[in-house]
Amino acid sequence: MISPHRPADLQHLLGENFMRRRAIAGFSILAGAAALTITLAPAAAADTNDSASRAATVIERATGTANLRSTAVDSPVSGAQVTLPARGDEPITATKGNTTVSLTLPATGAKQQSSTDDTHVFAGNDASVTAAAQATTDGGFRTLFTLNDANASRQQSFTLALPAGATIRQTAEGGLVVFSADGTITGGLETPWAKDADGNAVPTAYTVDGDTVTQTVTPNADTAFPVVADPKWTWGIISGxxxxxxxxxxxxxxxxxxxxxxxxxxxxxxxxxxxxxxxxxxxxxxxxxxxxxxxxxxxxxxxxxxxxxxxxx
Structure with a gap:
């Protein structure tokens, strides 16, 4: 026969049960938090990958893919070698003969993992801006940015590093021609362009201040976001x-x-x-x-x- 507990024993037993329940509850909370962390971490990574994939798709819809060069190919094209950055704050470089030029993106951080082989996507300095880089089959490269929404900054700046003594001239169409120190044409940035989500042209222009090239995009009330813009370096003649x-x-x-x-x-x-x-x-x-x-x-x-x-x- 089970004898009834004395009041002191009952108080002690209730205290043990309370402590046991609190320990179990604490463990459950910790286990739940750990599970939530484990669940959220891949979800956050997946969100980042999905975002980069969508950005690459938007960009390649605007630029096309016919003249993109896979970064897996290391051999020079048209006598020029292009190196795309692993991080957004590192420059894109192109070398042809003894001439090297580079352009730094308005971006930060490492390449987002779901970028395609041909389009490297980076987070921009502005939360509403995505930056990207592409090597092209003519031995040049594109430095792109996407204004994801109407809150994005209309001006994006790139640092252009040129050989010593090089000078820049602007064409009537708004492109930039680079002359070497001896006066020969090195190459330049083609006439700037920008397209909205419907494929419509958006007014855009370059301004140059020292080694900084700023592209300004001017959307209007009818502009459909996102808007993609493209400073493209080429070694050839810039028309204009x-x-x-x-x-x-x-x-x-x-x-x-x-x-x-x-x-x-x-x-x-x-x-x-x-x-x-x-x-x-x-x-x-x-x-x-x-x-x-x-x-x-x-x-x-x-x-x-x-x-x-x-x-x-």
Whole structure:
């Protein structure tokens, strides 16, 4: 027969039961938290991967994939080798011969894991901006950014590192031509573009301040986000207009041979156009210099014209 507990024994027994229940409850909370952590960690990683995958899809819909070069291929293309960064705060570099250029993305952190082989996606400095990098089959590269929503900053800046003595000129279409220290064309950034989610063009332009290139995108009320924009480096001729200032115009006026050297590095048939038009370019530069104006040269026809204002200083 079970004898009833005395009050002291009952109090002691109840105390033990309470402590046991509290220990079990504590263990359950810890176990639940651990399980939640284990559950959330892969979910967070999956969310990041899904976000990067969606970003790569949006970008490749805007750029296409026909001229993308897999980063698994190490051999140079068109004599140029491109290295894409592992982190967003590291530069994209391209080397051709003895010339190396690099462009740093407006991004931070490591490459997001679900980026495709051809499009490397990084988190931008702005929470509403995604940055990306692509190598292209012409030996150049793209440095892209995506404005994910209407809160994204309209201006994104890139640091452009060029060889010593190189200078930049802007074309009439808004692209940037890079000249080496000896005056030959190295390459440049093609005319800027931006597209919204419906494939519509969005107004955009470059400004240059020292080694910083800033691309400004100007969406309107009808713009569908996300918007993708693309500074693209190429080693070839940038179509448009090359502008020379007063000092450079005087130099062109005084030395027709220099004009031939200036365009000799251009790919065929543009090199021949430049050389054939050297005397005419020098003549127009001489007239412009006499008129206290400057010379501009249309590419790819290499026809020269006088102009004033703007870069003519």
């Amino acid at each position: 207009t090359v502008y020379f200032n007063k000092k450079e115009t005087a130099h062109l006026a005084a030395n027709a041979a220099f004009v031939g050297v200036l365009f000799a590095a251009a790919p065929p048939p543009f090199d021949a156009y430049g050389i054939l038009n050297a005397a005419n370019i020098s003549r127009v530069a001489w007239n412009a210099n006499s008129d206290h104006k400057c010379v501009e040269v249309k590419v790819p026809t290499f026809l020269p014209y006088e102009y004033s204002g703007g870069y003519c200083k």
